[in-house]
Amino acid sequence: MSKTSAKANARYLSKILKAHQCRDVVIAPGSRNAPMILAFTEDTDYNCVSAPDERSAAFTALGMTIGSKQPVAVICSSGSAVVNFYPAVVEAYYQRLPLVVITADRPLEWVDQGVGQTIRQENVYGRHIVFSANLVRDPSDTLARHYNQRLINEAMIASERGPVHINVPFDEPLYDLIDEPEEDIHLIQKLKPELLLDEDYMNGLAEIWDSSAKVMVLAGQMPPDKWLQEALENLHQKSPFLVLSETVSNLDIPNAIGSIDRMINTISEEDRKDLAPDLLITIGGEVVSKMVKKFLKEHPPRYHWHVDEAGEVKDPFMSLQTLIPVQTDNFFDQMEGFVTSRESAYPDKWLQVDRKKSEGQQQYSQKVAYSDFKVFDHILQNLPPKSILHCANSASIRYAQLFDHNKGIEHYANRGTSGIDGCTSTAIGHALTTHAMVTLVTGDVAFLYDSNALWNDRLPANLRVIIINNQGGNIFRIIEGPAGQDSLERYQETVHTLQGKGIAETYGVDYQKTTDEKELLKALPAFFENASGPRILEVMTPRLESPGILKDFFKSLKKG
Ligand SMILES: Cc1ncc(C[n+]2csc(CCOP(=O)(O)OP(=O)(O)O)c2C)c(N)n1
Missing domain, CATH: 3.40.50.970 (Thiamin diphosphate (ThDP)-binding fold, Pyr/PP domains)
Structure with missing residues (x-):
């Protein structure tokens, strides 16, 4: 029979996390977190990595979320170990990566009482975390057990929006192992419906699209997305537009200019005016290019839409008017059904300029x-x-x-x-x-x-x-x-x-x-x-x- 920690909270974590597709765990060393080390490493469903430096451990877990596209847990002991996770927490917050931060804690009663390795861990990540759970120590009745399990489920559901924190107080003994018990585990799942805009909205947006001679999509940081690429290519066939794709946007489409700075920084002011869009549609996360930010601030578009499933305002060019809270690929798919078929010289002109710049670059590189x-x-x-x-x-x-x-x-x-x-x-x-x-x-x-x-x-x-x-x-x-x-x-x-x-x-x-x-x-x-x-x-x-x-x-x- 397989073994696990005698601490109920450690078992709840190992059982609930895997039900939410978390299979990778990075563990930083310590004793307070021993119950969780036991529960996760005894469970063969988990792939556990050991990393002694908490800052690196958390960034390693963050990298694993990028690769696996699933929540990844990082576990540490109590005290300053917890705040060494902070840099990765903020990175995960702004990249919206599902980093599941699990910190062991002393019993709440010992905080600020001169006990070693004890700090104020509850809600320690402040405004850079999408959900913080503080579990009840050693839940002994049905309500407390339900509460802790519900909080873990809530955290895992919230992790689709970014990093979450589960703080888990333990008192001694920390190392007791028991045979895997038969116990009820409460699981909550969240459905992920495909959201579409209704027809009235789409008609209004399509009218703006059709009235805009120069439509530009600016793509910030995002993982490769073949559905989005397909949707953009199909829409481009019907009503051509220009895409400025940052390197980290991972967009690989023919109507895109990938080297934004190479273009914007080497054309005349007159050409910049010509390049400036009537309708700007931003997608994805952070934009690296300082030059494109400057360019768009100096040449504000008449219309600016931001497509973001999470519906968060991001307005680095101070021009945003419309936030479109649906999946990006769905939005462009839908758009194709509403815009009028037309020709446009705008993208071709700039793609040609880009090709010239690329040739110029090759010549420069050689010499x-x-x-x-x-x-x-x-x-x-x-x-x-x-x-x-x-x-x-x-x-x-x-x-x-x-x-x-x-x-x-x-x-x-x-x-x-x-x-x-x-x-x-x-x-x-x-x-x-x-x-x-x-x-x-x-x-x-x-x-x-x-x-x-x-x-x-x-x-x-x-x-x-x-x-x-x-x-x-x-x-x-x-x-x-x-x-x-x-x-x-x-x-x-x-x-x-x-x-x-x-x-x-x-x-x-x-x-x-x-x-x-x-x-x-x-x-x-x-x-x-x-x-x-x-x-x-x-x-x-x-x-x-x-x-x-x-x-x-x-x-x-x-x-x-
Ligand atoms: C944690 C943190 N501290 C400070 C900075 C400010 N900063 C940005 S780039 C940089 C230097 C990077 O130097 P290097 O890695 O050698 O790259 P290079 O610029 O030479 O290509 C610093 C200190 C930062 N971005 N992050």
Whole structure:
């Protein structure tokens, strides 16, 4: 007979979570959480990962939610362990990822009483969590048992909107195991209806669409969605429109401009006016491109709709008028039935300009000196087909946005809060849930910051980490503002001579370093071959020259 924890709350969690499709659990060590460690690890339905650093553990779990598209639990002990989950909680909040945070707690009676590892854990994630449950300790009557089970169900249902927190107080004994008992577990499921707009709404929206000569869809961060792609392509056949697709939107359609900055930053003011839409429809999450935000603020559309199933107002361009709270693919499917069939030169014109920019970029890439720009070009060209690319914040994802990408590559970045604190852990979590190759391209500071990501017991062999080591935060040499300041090198760029070799050795990860283009080109193909463990490639690049080469790139496209 299988064993489980003697603590009822730990058993309820392990039984209810799997009924809500949660099968992956990342566990940070501790004693207060021992009942949950026992309940989850004794249950063979769960895939458990051990990660000692709570911040990395939570980001690893977050990466697993991206890969599995299911809720993933992360469990820790009490005290400051709990607040080390916070960075991943906020990232999950803004990316709406189903991170299920389970924290062990001391009995409530001991909070603020000078007892070790005890803090105010109830509702500790404040306004960055979609649901917080504080379970009753050792539920001894029917009502208390029902209450705890209902709260766990509620949390799991809420996790489809973002991170949830379940705080679970335990007192000693913590380690008692019992035979799996026969006990009633209360399950609540939520149905997910396909929502459609009624005809009156659709007629009104279609009228605006038909009256708008220039219709633009701007796609922010989202996972690959073939239904949405199909819906957009069908609608485009009937009434053509232009799509600006951020790299992390994972949209792969013919009428899309993927390198938004390359276009917007290199056309004349007159052309920008011409590109500005009459009707803007935004979909997806965060938008990386600062340039598109500036462009749309300077050239506000006449109409702006935001399609978001959750119906939350997001208005970075200060132009939103209509919030459309239905599934995005359904909306465009429906739209196709209501708009009038027509021709439009608008998308073709800009797609042609984009092709020219792409040619200009290829020419520039060929002649440009060794730099971050050049290195990105080579990396992106060498990525294995049908693989997954994670880009760290911040220069990595910004460079990635400038290039045309090979079809079939999925793109991810922690753009919920744009932190550098969990990019490696997130990529590792994602790699743990897939057989595809997962490549993380990261700056040196982001890599060093999250080096504890490698401290887990299940480092995936399909992980490849490329550190672009430009000896500091090169982004601060690129953006306007810090570049001319005395504070730049010490306080923003944080110039250093650190390298990843020692970290790789500590964690037993295969490591290689390249210092010029020739070495890089030689290393890349072998680096991406299948291997028995993860690999790190550190690419040394010139910190002073790279920002200038990026600026020259934009200048050269402006001229062309
Ligand atoms: C947790 C956190 N702290 C600080 C920042 C501000 N920040 C943004 S990018 C960056 C430097 C990144 O440097 P690196 O990883 O070397 O990438 P590079 O810019 O050189 O490509 C910093 C400190 C942040 N985004 N997140």
